[in-house]
Amino acid sequence: MKLQQHKQYTTKIGNIVECLAVQKDGEGVEYALCAYKAIKAAGFENLKNMAQKWSMDGKWLAFPGGIHDIVE
Amino acid sequence: MTVLLTISETLDGAAVADSLAAGGVGVDFGSVVNNQYAPIISKASNTGAQNLFIRNDAVVDPTTDHKFFLQTYGVGTGYTYGGADTAANDFTTLKNLANASGSSKNNNDGLSGGVWIDMDWDASTTNQFDQATFPTVVKIFGDGLTDGISLASAFALQPSAMVYDLPGETAASAPVAGKIGKNNDTVLGDNAHLKFRIYIPNSFASGGIIQWEIVAAYSFTA
Numbered sequence: 001m002k003l004q005q006h007k008q009y010t011t012k013i014g015n016i017v018e019c020l021a022v023q024k025d026g027e028g029v030e031y032a033l034c035a036y037k038a039i040k041a042a043g044f045e046n047l048k049n050m051a052q053k054w055s056m057d058g059k060w061l062a063f064p065g066g067i068h069d070i071v072e
Numbered sequence: 073m074t075v076l077l078t079i080s081e082t083l084d085g086a087a088v089a090d091s092l093a094a095g096g097v098g099v100d101f102g103s104v105v106n107n108q109y110a111p112i113i114s115k116a117s118n119t120g121a122q123n124l125f126i127r128n129d130a131v132v133d134p135t136t137d138h139k140f141f142l143q144t145y146g147v148g149t150g151y152t153y154g155g156a157d158t159a160a161n162d163f164t165t166l167k168n169l170a171n172a173s174g175s176s177k178n179n180n181d182g183l184s185g186g187v188w189i190d191m192d193w194d195a196s197t198t199n200q201f202d203q204a205t206f207p208t209v210v211k212i213f214g215d216g217l218t219d220g221i222s223l224a225s226a227f228a229l230q231p232s233a234m235v236y237d238l239p240g241e242t243a244a245s246a247p248v249a250g251k252i253g254k255n256n257d258t259v260l261g262d263n264a265h266l267k268f269r270i271y272i273p274n275s276f277a278s279g280g281i282i283q284w285e286i287v288a289a290y291s292f293t294a
Contacts, residue, residue: 027180029118031198055196056117 001072003032003056009070011060014040017070020051030056041067075130075292083125083241083263093281094154096145099124101270107182109201109269118178118197121190121267126252132294134253134260139226139290142166142187142213145283156280166284167221170214173271175204182274187213187284191230193265194243201269209233213286223289234261241265252290 003009008018016038022030032054036047052068053061060068078087081099090100101122104110113120128135144163145153153159166186174183177200190201191209203210211227213220220227234247236258244253244261253260268286 024116025198027118027176027178028116029178029180029198030116055198057197059194059196059198061196061198 001058001070003034003054003058003070005032008037009034009058010072011067012069012071013067015044015068016040017052017054019054022056031061032056073131073294075128075135075294077135077288077290078127078129079288080125080127081123083235083237083265084127085125088124092151092154093283094152096149096151096154096283098149101268104270104272106272106276107179107274109179109184109188109271111269115178115180118200121200121269124266124268126264126266126288127262128252128254128290128292130254130292130294132254133292134251134257135290135292136251137291138229138250138252138264138288139223140189140213140229140266141220141222141226141287141289143221143285143287145285148285148287153283154281155283156278157282159283162282162284165278165282167214167217169271169273169276170212170219171217173212173215173273175202177201177203177210179271179273184271185273185276186215186271187286188269188271189213189227190267190269191227191233191264193233193235193241193267200267223287226287226289229264233264233266235265236262 017034018037019032019034021033058070102110111120145159170186173185176184231247234244253262
């Protein structure tokens with residue numbers, strides 16, 4: 001799986017995100033900037049519509065832990 | 073009973089068996105050019121690595137004290153050197169590359185050099201081999217001309233490398249540094265999933281085959 005701009009994906013706990021843009025970090029490696037579009041798990045409401053960083057293979061970069069990882 | 077290790081390129085797969093120059097058997101990293109690393113898929117995506125899995129055939133206890141270090145080709149295996157220089161000079165070359173290396177995960181600045189190991193099996197493509205951010209799990213053999221080049225300076229196996237086959241590669245539930253569980257151990261994990269790369273900086277002028285050994289040291293009972 002490689003994340004693509006303007007596509008929607010599902011995280012491991014069922015939240016829906018949409019990738020807004022593909023950007024590059026300081027070493028030229030691509031990552032995806034995505035926003036939560038639909039929150040299906042309690043406790044994540046404050047993340048809605050906030051841009052978050054995912055690696056291009058769907059792993060959330062903010063801190064370790066798989067619940068935000070994208071599964072499809 | 074002696075406990076032996078199997079090193080494979082896939083989870084629970086066959087032992088590594090690449091033919092090496094001058095007749096040895098091991099792992100061929102492929103070719104690498106200046107400003108890049110090998111194995112490589114995409115520099116811009118920071119993808120490509122030599123995956124190696126280590127498992128044991130223990131029946132009583134897990135193996136312990138797992139650690140890794142670089143040494144001169146042929147010292148442990150007895151293989152005849154088949155590279156472009158000498159085995160001793162290759163060892164020196166790799167240490168010098170490591171000592172002079174920067175920390176760019178994808179060699180973006182052309183300063184990364186030497187043999188690197190990433191002991192986080194499921195690091196994202198953005199984070200893998202990010203030595204500056206994850207110095208505990210990403211190591212460079214020969215760093216400082218002192219690290220990872222002898223048993224005393226070997227790099228300890230990190231818990232973040234430990235997996236088992238669910239089926240499907242799955243993180244161990246409570247891994248411990250330096251330990252590899254027996255077959256089907258879901259707590260410690262029964263495979264250490266390690267990733268390797270060799271980096272060549274922009275300034276490196278030599279060509280041809282370079283050879284080295286990575287020693288996987290460990291303790292066992294039965």
